[in-house]
Amino acid sequence: MSNDISVGEALVRLLEAHGVDMVFGIPGVHTAELYRGLATSKIRHVTPRHEQGAGFMADGYARVTGRTGVCFIITGPGLTNTITAMAQARADSVPMLVISGVNARKTLGKGQGYLHELPDQSGMMKTFAKASVTLTSGENLARTLADCLSLAQAGRPGPVHLEIPTDVMVERVPVPVAALGAPAEPQAEAAALAAAAEAISKASAPVILAGGGAVRADEALRAFAEKIDAPVVLTSNARGLLSGHGLRVCASPSLPGVRDLIAASDLVLAVGTEFGPTDFDMYGDGRIPAMSRLVRIDRGAEQIAAGPEVVAALVEDSASALTRLLPNVTASAGKNGLKRAETAREAALSNLDGRITGEVGLLHRLRDIVPEARFVGDSTQLVYAGNLYFDALRPGSWFNSATGYGSLGYLPPGAIGAALGDPATPVVAIVGDGGLQFSLAELGTAVDEGVDVVFLVWNNHGYREIETFMVDAGITPEGVKPTPPDMEAMAKAFGLGFARAGDEDALVAAIAASIGKGGAHIVEYVM
Structure with a gap:
């Protein structure tokens, strides 16, 4: 028929x-x-x-x-x-x-x-x-x-x-006539909203913890942080929120300087974050500060139930909850939010060792030379450094697979998907030579789809992070030296542009010369 x-x-x-x-x-x-x-x-x-x-x-x-x-x-x-x-x-x-x-x-x-x-x-x-x-x-x-x-x-x-x-x-x-509609998003009950507003209004030194669930709530989060004069600690997936704002703390809550800020607060407002160890306890030292008064905003009721004890919880989208909560909290002044945030940023930066500090500085050089780009990463040294301290320019312009499940092989395909979803924004895709070999063949997809992606291959000739971990644990390294392919020959075989850099100045110049030029490129940084 x-x-x-x-x-x-x-x-x-x-x-x-x-x-x-x-x-x-x-x-x-x-x-x-x-x-x-x-x-x-x-x-x-x-x-x-x-x-x-x-x-x-x-x-x-x-x-x-x-x-x-x-x-x-x-x-x-x-x-x-x-x-x-x-x-x-x-x-x-x-x-x-x-x-x-x-x-x-x-x-x-x-x-x-x-x-x-x-x-x-x-x-x-x-x-x-x-x-x-x-x-x-x-x-x-x-x-x-x-x-x-x-x-x-x-x-x-x-x-x-x-x-x-x-x-x-x-x-x-x-033949189907039309799609069926989706159910409405849940909203927190009035009693929960009132309890959260009361707790926040009474705080004299509040702090906000923002996770990936807040990435589309930048405007609402900014307004709320300003009203209650609270520093905003950003997990790795939340980087770019409050970009350029003095209240932002673009550093991992695993760092002592950020933990001191949390410990000194008398109220914590957690927005769209699950308190996962790869953000809050990445060193596994178990020293996450106790949070005596915790208010949570999260779309998942089960996530709130599985976490620390709360004084109030709003099961709702981050932007919606913050917008509805804003008129119900008392405007605050004199809570030294800007100073507390600045102190935490400076302390966190001082917590990093020399190598990581240098890698963070390189990331910021790359960010500044290609400010229009989105940075997507796999599990590799430069990405780990950025997760500790990277000051992104826009929400959603820094994400990677190095937290949570932590899968290798995320790049190149994750970067290709990002470029296809937002073709107006070029992608700097950061991947190690070891991680690249998990999904090397997807470079062909990048060529087929004509995506604007520069694959920054951090070539340290193996699984350097794992090798370092084994050495520090007193284990003789084994299985950490897979031979990387000839990146130039590989780029030629797939039809990608190619450049090789042996120092940071050459790397920054190569990224700047490749990004936004159309098509996919490999820039190999040889350690």
């Missing part, structure tokens, strides 16, 4: 109706039917070289756009390849929808040896995704998809898995 289409075609139309403009995936026999209507849609398909790359690209795209990153992934090995990226997204509260195939309904759980078969694919995904949903009938597609997209963004955002059996993909369903 002319008014009937396949479930695969209906899925594409519904994704388009929900505002999805890009999907990341590698087609296979178990997802081919999902591609039936894709070529004629307005959705752009991006083909990575590995399914893990698809997940990391969706992550980078979601971080810069705020929209859900969507993947099309084959059953079995394709999906297990994507798990690492989904786990990183779960740790960093990044909204993602992974739509996979699964074998025909009658075969599920039978263990009969079908291609790409898993004992319980959905059960496996439920152990770390926010949810894993099986579409058992085409007639449920519109509602199921709407629910999955909503869940990816609801509360604390994260990855959701939707699997569609191959026999359901080919079912005929009526």
Whole structure:
């Protein structure tokens, strides 16, 4: 019938109706039917070289756009390849929808040896995704998809898995008229709002801790911090908030100078932060200051329940909660917020050793020479230094995979996703020679998609951070010296621009000469 289409075609139309403009995936026999209507849609398909790359690209795209990153992934090995990226997204509260195939309904759980078969694919995904949903009938597609997209963004955002059996993909369903709406965002109750306002108004030395959940609340956070005269400590994913403002403390709360600020406060307002050890106790010394009076704003009620004891909690989006709370708090003066923030910044900088101080200085030189750029990172020395103390110019202009789940291989795909999500902003992608080899093939995707990315390869000939850790622990280093490829030959093979730098001045000049020139480039910094 002319008014009937396949479930695969209906899925594409519904994704388009929900505002999805890009999907990341590698087609296979178990997802081919999902591609039936894709070529004629307005959705752009991006083909990575590995399914893990698809997940990391969706992550980078979601971080810069705020929209859900969507993947099309084959059953079995394709999906297990994507798990690492989904786990990183779960740790960093990044909204993602992974739509996979699964074998025909009658075969599920039978263990009969079908291609790409898993004992319980959905059960496996439920152990770390926010949810894993099986579409058992085409007639449920519109509602199921709407629910999955909503869940990816609801509360604390994260990855959701939707699997569609191959026999359901080919079912005929009526042409969908429109996407179903998402439920309204929750708002904190009046009693909680009043309790938070009272506690904050009584404080004589308040401090604000802002995490990645506040990254889209810059204006509201700035106004609130000014009104209560409170320093704002920024975790790594919050860097760039209050850019240039005297109340910002762009340093890790793992540093003694910042911990002294927190310990001396009589109220802590935590906005969109989970108190994760990789931000608050990265050295594992267990010396996080006690917070005698804590007010929390977080979209996830379960996150608040799992954390320290609070005097008030607002389960709400950061910008919304701060905006509603602002008129209810008493304006403050004489709390020395600017001085307390300045003292914390200076103390934190003095806590860094000479090597890290130098690396932070290099990052700031790069920031100043390419102020329009976004800095995306993997787990490598320069990124670790920046997470301790990097003063970003805009919210969302510094993020990486070195905190939380801490996966290697995030770059290049995370940087490619970021560049695709915001093509007007060039990307400086910081990666070590060891980490680069986890997803080296995605350089080809960067060329295919024409992204404006400069891959700064921090070449210290191996896994230097791990080698240092082993030496400090009295362990003879082993397995930390993988041979890096010839970066120039590799760039030529993939069709990227290339430059090599042996000192910081040459590196800064090479980045400045490569950024914004169109296409992808490698700048190798040889240690």
